[in-house]
Structure formats: structure tokens, C-alpha cells
Amino acid sequence: MSPELLFEQALNGLSFGALLFILAAGLSLVFGMMDVVNLAHGAFYMLGAYVALSVVQRTGSFWLALVVAPLALGILGVILEPLLLRRLRGRHLDQVLLTIGVSLVIVDQIGAIWGREVRSLAAPAGLDGSVPLVGGEYPVYRLFVIGFGVLLAAVVSVVHQRTKVGMLIRAGVEDAEMLGALGVNTDRLFAATFAVGAALAGLAGVVAAPVFGLQPGMDGDALIYSLVVVVVGGLGTLGGAIAGSALVGPADTFGKVLFQEFALAVIFAIVALVLLFRPTGLLGRIRVAR
Amino acid sequence: MTGLKKNGGTTTGNVAPPLGNADFAPFVTQIKNQPTKNVYSFFSGADAIGFIKTWNSLGLPAAGYKMYGAGFLTEQDVLKEVKDLANGAITSLFWAVELDNAENKSFVSAYQRQYTLLPDVFAVQAYDGMHALDEALKKIGADTSDPDKVSKALEDVSFKSPRGDFMFDKNTHNPVQDIYIREVKTQNGQTVNTISDKVAKVTDPGK
Amino acid sequence: MTAMLEVRGLHAYYGESHVLQGVDLTIEAGHAVSLVGRNGAGKTTTLSAIAGFLRPRRGVIRIGGVDVTGVAAHRVAHAGVALVPQGRRIFSDLSVHENLVVAARSVDGGWTEEKVIGLLPALGRRLAVSGDQLSGGEQQMLAIGRALMRNPRLLLLDEPSEGLAPKLVEEVGVALAHLRAGGLTILLVEQNLALASAVGERMYVMNKGAIVFSGAAAELAAAREIETRYLGI
Numbered sequence: 001m002s003p004e005l006l007f008e009q010a011l012n013g014l015s016f017g018a019l020l021f022i023l024a025a026g027l028s029l030v031f032g033m034m035d036v037v038n039l040a041h042g043a044f045y046m047l048g049a050y051v052a053l054s055v056v057q058r059t060g061s062f063w064l065a066l067v068v069a070p071l072a073l074g075i076l077g078v079i080l081e082p083l084l085l086r087r088l089r090g091r092h093l094d095q096v097l098l099t100i101g102v103s104l105v106i107v108d109q110i111g112a113i114w115g116r117e118v119r120s121l122a123a124p125a126g127l128d129g130s131v132p133l134v135g136g137e138y139p140v141y142r143l144f145v146i147g148f149g150v151l152l153a154a155v156v157s158v159v160h161q162r163t164k165v166g167m168l169i170r171a172g173v174e175d176a177e178m179l180g181a182l183g184v185n186t187d188r189l190f191a192a193t194f195a196v197g198a199a200l201a202g203l204a205g206v207v208a209a210p211v212f213g214l215q216p217g218m219d220g221d222a223l224i225y226s227l228v229v230v231v232v233g234g235l236g237t238l239g240g241a242i243a244g245s246a247l248v249g250p251a252d253t254f255g256k257v258l259f260q261e262f263a264l265a266v267i268f269a270i271v272a273l274v275l276l277f278r279p280t281g282l283l284g285r286i287r288v289a290r
Numbered sequence: 291m292t293g294l295k296k297n298g299g300t301t302t303g304n305v306a307p308p309l310g311n312a313d314f315a316p317f318v319t320q321i322k323n324q325p326t327k328n329v330y331s332f333f334s335g336a337d338a339i340g341f342i343k344t345w346n347s348l349g350l351p352a353a354g355y356k357m358y359g360a361g362f363l364t365e366q367d368v369l370k371e372v373k374d375l376a377n378g379a380i381t382s383l384f385w386a387v388e389l390d391n392a393e394n395k396s397f398v399s400a401y402q403r404q405y406t407l408l409p410d411v412f413a414v415q416a417y418d419g420m421h422a423l424d425e426a427l428k429k430i431g432a433d434t435s436d437p438d439k440v441s442k443a444l445e446d447v448s449f450k451s452p453r454g455d456f457m458f459d460k461n462t463h464n465p466v467q468d469i470y471i472r473e474v475k476t477q478n479g480q481t482v483n484t485i486s487d488k489v490a491k492v493t494d495p496g497k
Numbered sequence: 498m499t500a501m502l503e504v505r506g507l508h509a510y511y512g513e514s515h516v517l518q519g520v521d522l523t524i525e526a527g528h529a530v531s532l533v534g535r536n537g538a539g540k541t542t543t544l545s546a547i548a549g550f551l552r553p554r555r556g557v558i559r560i561g562g563v564d565v566t567g568v569a570a571h572r573v574a575h576a577g578v579a580l581v582p583q584g585r586r587i588f589s590d591l592s593v594h595e596n597l598v599v600a601a602r603s604v605d606g607g608w609t610e611e612k613v614i615g616l617l618p619a620l621g622r623r624l625a626v627s628g629d630q631l632s633g634g635e636q637q638m639l640a641i642g643r644a645l646m647r648n649p650r651l652l653l654l655d656e657p658s659e660g661l662a663p664k665l666v667e668e669v670g671v672a673l674a675h676l677r678a679g680g681l682t683i684l685l686v687e688q689n690l691a692l693a694s695a696v697g698e699r700m701y702v703m704n705k706g707a708i709v710f711s712g713a714a715a716e717l718a719a720a721r722e723i724e725t726r727y728l729g730i
């Protein structure tokens with residue numbers, strides 16, 4: 001492979017990784033805080049993309065969609081958590097099963113509302129072209145995705161490390177029960193966490209739509225990749241989501257190119273290796289079960 | 291592939307994304323690693339849309355690459371999403387919305403009246419399937435008590451379809467039909483497959 | 498006068514296992530009480546039920562006369578209860594400073610970060626250090642300091658001497674004596690009988706999920722057969 005193509009593939013991998021970060025951050029947050037692997041995360045992602053499609057069709061503004069879709073998903077999250085998950089508090093396996101049910105309902109409703117054929121969303125004006133780059137042209141939108149992912153990671157890291165909210169999140173991820181005994185309303189904290197997780201999934205759906213399109217089955221792909229990222233990076237830690245997506249994005253891209261026949265195997269080989277040598281993930285903590 | 295080689299062509303390599311693959315960029319970038327600029331692909335539906343959009347965004351048309359493929363690559367379900375991004379693609383299929391025959395004209399206009407969309411090949415297949423069944427049943431007076439009689443009647447069906455003359459190959463039960471070479475063009479604001487050539491009465495070798 | 502803590506006929510289960518079998522406990526405001534008993538007697542479970550971690554099946558818990566039976570932990574905290582849990586449960590990802598402020602509930606003239614450091618000087622030198630870098634003694638001081646940041650009316654402590662060197666146990670004792678002198682109501686769960694009787698004016702002995710003895714520290718010391726039967730001395 002020529003250096004130019006290598007560079008282009010690296011950009012492909014990084015933009016995919018940036019998307020994976022947006023996608024996996026919410027899944028990881030919800031798991032860390034609530035001990036729930038939210039299997040509806042992929043459906044939230046899909047719903048975000050379709051809401052964006054409607055917003056763009058109605059208003060023509062991608063940027064409005066980038067705000068509205070995460071907001072809509074956040075509202076859905078803040079309703080679903082108290083309505084459904086809270087009733088099963090402490091019964092983690094039942095909660096996980098419940099999220100599968102939620103995901104089936106959402107995906108089915110998407111089919112009923114938006115139809116089941118393939119749709120696509122154009123990149124916003126200004127980002128829809130290509131720029132000359134070593135090796136030819138490269139789509140501006142994919143460069144935007146890299147920048148957006150990095151910016152989001154930076155903002156989220158600052159919030160995580162430097163703000164009161166971040167402090168509550170770090171404490172809650174470690175020991176939410178203790179945080180409750182210190183006067184923090186964990187019901188509200190959990191609902192807010194679930195809402196933020198859903199909003200991040202929705203955001204990922206909007207950002208991904210111009211690249212990957214909208215189609216039935218996109219929820220499952222998104223869920224599997226985000227699970228891979230959080231398992232590799234370390235469940236429930238922000239650093240883990242960053243490290244996991246930075247590794248899995250490029251690894252998936254180069255895996256597809258170098259070992260075409262084993263494209264998916266490369267990703268799962270990484271998962272297997274990480275689980276074998278670092279069962280808690282690259283940056284995972286050892287969690288003490290209580 | 292076999293046909294290409296028999297007629298003196300060669301292939302330089304192949305790139306194989308898994309089905310239902312989300313990100314086409316790694317594969318499209320990899321095409322640039324090939325010595326040829328003629329690329330044959332086999333995609334349909336979501337994959338075709340993803341492939342064509344990525345093909346364009348990575349600048350392959352500007353770099354002189356040419357897209358060929360099986361007709362499903364640029365059927366109307368795909369073209370309504372990618373529009374002129376597919377212009378210039380050359381594909382082969384047994385039908386195209388632009389086909390100039392009486393059956394097709396009335397089929398297309400009836401379909402548009404009903405759904406306000408241009409029909410795609412899948413609509414034609416479903417329509418012909420029902421048409422064949424209808425012809426067969428007419429012939430046996432709708433008496434379906436003997437399954438062998440029904441299948442014999444089906445085998446002998448022949449009619450004028452939107453794709454042209456339609457009949458079944460007695461050996462394989464595949465249709466015997468004309469195959470059209472089509473090029474994607476945007477005309478009057480609609481992106482469609484225009485007919486550039488035709489191979490008459492092709493019998494599918496597969497069983 | 499209403500008691501600061503009143504526990505009546507408390508029954509609690511882990512699944513099917515009946516752990517608390519009718520616990521009765523009373524602490525008057527401003528008093529310090531120690532709860533002792535063998536490992537597995539149900540002391541931690543009693544504190545968990547009071548703190549709102551575990552919903553009791555029967556019985557009543559009142560804080561300053563207010564019924565808090567079975568309410569969420571944060572509502573118990575808002576009723577004025579703070580817990581120094583067994584195993585300390587420091588937030589290891591948070592700095593010492595953050596561990597203190599995450600709990601803070603400011604009250605005029607009450608505990609502040611400075612006052613906590615005044616009481617527990619070991620913390621003052623480690624404010625920027627993250628929880629997982631602390632020694633066992635430092636973690637224990639932090640757990641006490643964190644609870645004080647709530648400005649509680651009732652302080653629950655679960656085996657604060659566990660795993661500490663004698664000198665550190667002594668420091669904990671000094672701090673608790675200071676808090677008691679300041680009028681804070683204290684429920685101290687301890688296996689260390691010396692510390693328990695130094696802090697608690699009144700002693701409760703627990704066995705198999707029920708209180709089997711209550712009285713002044715001196716009375717317990719005199720009741721040799723209680724000590725041998727329930728405390729294994």
C-alpha cells in the first residue's frame with residue numbers, strides 16, 4: 001500500500017473511531033452508573049438518525065437536527081428510566097432484558113412511521129464536498145466527523161474531571177449507593193444519566209447518517225460495535241470509551257483491508273485478546289460487586 | 291467473471307466487503323490500490339447506496355474511475371437516494387424504467403399513478419410473477435386440484451412483459467429474456483437507466 | 498422528649514435469609530451508643546436498614562421522631578443521618594477534596610472543609626491526592642470527614658477501627674470523643690471493645706439479629722457471662 005493510501009485509510013479509520021466514540025460513550029456511562037447494559041442503545045442511535053431525517057426534510061437544516069435529535073432522545077430517556085427501568089432497580093439481568101424489549105418496540109415503530117426502505121441524509125452544505133489531499137480527494141464530512149469526535153471527547157473529559165456534575169458521575173459510577181447515603185438523589189441521577197446516554201446515542205445517529213445512511217438493521221450494527229468498544233476500552237469509564245474507539249475504529253478499517261476474508265474476525269480477535277490479558281478492558285477498573 | 295475472461299478480459303484483484311457492511315470507505319480507498327480504473331461491483335439496496343456515495347466522496351469519478359455492475363447496483367430504489375452521483379455507471383439487467391415498449395409504458399405510468407414513484411426492478415419481478423401465475427391459471431380454468439397440471443401450465447406460459455417477451459426455459463425454469471446494457475443518466479430532473487445496448491434471448495445457464 | 502434514633506421491632510431479610518429478627522434500639526439526642534457483637538450478628542445490616550440501603554420487612558425506624566422506614570437513602574441523609582460505612586467506601590476516583598465536597602451540605606457555623614481538616618489533620622496534607630492513593634488510616638479519616646460534611650444530627654459508624662494500627666485506632670477514638678463532646682449523637686458499631694466502651698455511654702450487644710443486652714459500659718464489663726457468650730472474650 002502506498003503511503004498516500006495508508007494515510008487515507010488512517011483517516012477512514014479515525015473517522016470511524018470518532019463515530020464509535022460518540023456512540024459508545026453513552027453506553028459506557030449508563031453501564032458505569034447503573035450497572036445496566038442498555039441493549040436499546042442501538043435503537044436509540046437509529047431513532048436519532050430518523051428524527052434527524054425528518055427534521056432535515058422539514059426544515060432543511062442539518063444543524064438543527066444535530067440539536068433536536070439528541071434532545072428528543074434525551075426526553076425519551078428521562079421518561080423511560082423512571083417508567084420502566086426503575087421498577088426493576090437492583091435486578092440487573094431483568095433490566096437488560098427490558099432494554100431488549102424497548103429496542104424491539106422502537107425499531108418496529110421506526111418501520112411503521114418512516115418505512116422500511118433505505119434512506120440517506122445529505123451532509124450539510126459546506127461539508128458535502130471533498131478536499132484535495134495526498135492521494136486524491138477526501139470528503140470534508142469525514143474530516144468533520146473526526147474533529148467533532150475529538151472535540152466531544154475533550155468537552156466530555158473536561159466536564160468529567162472538572163465540574164460538579166462530573167464529580168457526581170465519577171462517584172456514582174464507583175458507588176452510587178454510597179452517594180445516596182451522602183444525600184444525592186440517585187433516582188434523579190440515574191434518570192439524568194440514562195437521558196444523557198440516550199442523547200449521545202441519538203447524536204451519534206445524526207452524525208453517522210450522512211456517512212452510513214439509514215436502514216433497517218442499523219441498530220444492531222451500532223449496538224455490536226459499541227459493545228465491542230466498551231468491552232475493549234473498559235466498561236463504565238470515559239477513558240475506556242476513548243481508548244476503545246481509538247483502537248477499534250482504525251483496527252476495523254485496516255482489518256477489513258488487510259484481511260478481507262476475516263474482516264469481522266479481526267475485531268473479535270481484539271476483544272478476545274483483551275479479555276484474555278486484561279479482562280477489565282484497557283482502562284477498566286476492577287469493579288467490586290456489592 | 292468467467293464471461294470476462296472468455297472474452298479476453300482480465301481482473302487485477304478484488305475487494306470484498308461483508309454483506310450489510312456499514313463503512314465502505316476502507317474498501318473504496320483500497321480500489322485506488324488497483325492498477326485498473328474499471329470497477330465491477332455487485333451490490334443492491336443499502337449497500338449500493340453506501341458504495342456509490344462513498345465512491346463519489348473519495349473522488350473516484352474525478353480520478354477517472356468507471357463504475358460497472360449488475361443492474362441492482364443502480365435500480366430506482368438506489369437512484370432515488372443517490373441521484374446524479376450514479377451518473378455514468380454501466381450495468382446490465384433484464385429491464386429498465388426507460389425501456390421503450392407498450393407494456394412497460396403502461397406499467398410505469400400505472401405504477402406512478404398509484405405510488406407517485408418510479409417503479410424499480412423488484413416491482414417488475416413481482417408484477418411478472420403474478421402475471422405468469424394469472425396466465426397459467428387462465429389456461430387450466432383455475433382448477434388447482436392437480437399441482438402437476440399447475441406447474442406444467444406455468445412452464446408453458448409466455449406473454450409480453452414490461453421487460454419484453456417473457457417465457458420460461460423448460461430445462462431450468464429460469465426466464466428466457468433480453469438483457470439490456472444500461473447507463474445511468476439524469477434527464478429532466480430524473481435519474482434513470484438509459485438503454486445503450488441489448489443482448490437478445492439470454493438463457494440463464496444456472497440451474 | 499423524642500429520641501434521635503428509635504428502632505422498633507425491626508425485621509430484615511437478604512432474599513430468604515432472615516437476618517434481623519426484631520431489633521430494638523434507642524438513642525437520645527446528644528448521646529453516644531455502641532453496638533457490639535460477633536461477626537455476622539447483624540450489626541452492618543442494622544445500619545444498612547437505618548441508612549436506607551435495605552428495606553426492612555417489618556418494624557419502624559424514626560429519626561428525631563420522623564418515620565424513615567424503607568425510604569430512599571438520600572431521604573434518610575436529608576433527615577440528618579450520615580454514615581461512615583464498613584470498608585470506608587471512599588470514592589477512589591475522586592481527590593480527598595472532592596470526596597469532601599461531594600458530600601457537603603453547608604450549615605451556618607457547621608462543619609466545613611477547614612474544620613474537618615482541623616479535626617483530622619492527616620487529610621490536610623493530602624487534599625489533592627485521589628482516594629485510591631490513601632493509606633487505610635487516611636481513608637478512615639476521610640470517611641469520617643466526609644460524613645461530617647453532611648452536618649448530621651446522627652452519625653453512624655461501622656467498625657472504624659477495622660484493620661487499623663493501635664495508634665490510628667487511638668486517633669479515631671480521640672476524634673470521636675471530640676465529636677461526642679460537641680454534642681453529636683453517635684451510633685458506633687465496633688468489634689474493638691475498648692474503643693466501643695470508651696466512646697459509648699451505653700452499650701448494645703447483638704446476637705443472631707437481635708439485641709441481647711443493653712446497659713452502661715460498666716454494666717457490660719460486670720456481666721461476664723454476656724461477654725463470654727456473645728463477644729467471645
Ligand SMILES: Nc1ncnc2c1ncn2[C@@H]1O[C@H](COP(=O)(O)OP(=O)(O)O)[C@@H](O)[C@H]1O
Nearest residue numbers: 511514516534535536537538539540541542543
Ligand atoms: N449482602 C448479603 N447477602 C446475603 N447475606 C448477607 C449479606 N450481607 C450480610 N449477610 C449475612 O447477614 C448476616 C449479618 O451480617 P452483617 O450484618 O454483615 O453482620 P455484622 O456486621 O454483625 O458482622 C450474616 O450471616 C451475613 O452472612
Ligand SMILES: [Mg+2]
Nearest residue numbers: 540541542583
Ligand atoms: Mg459488619
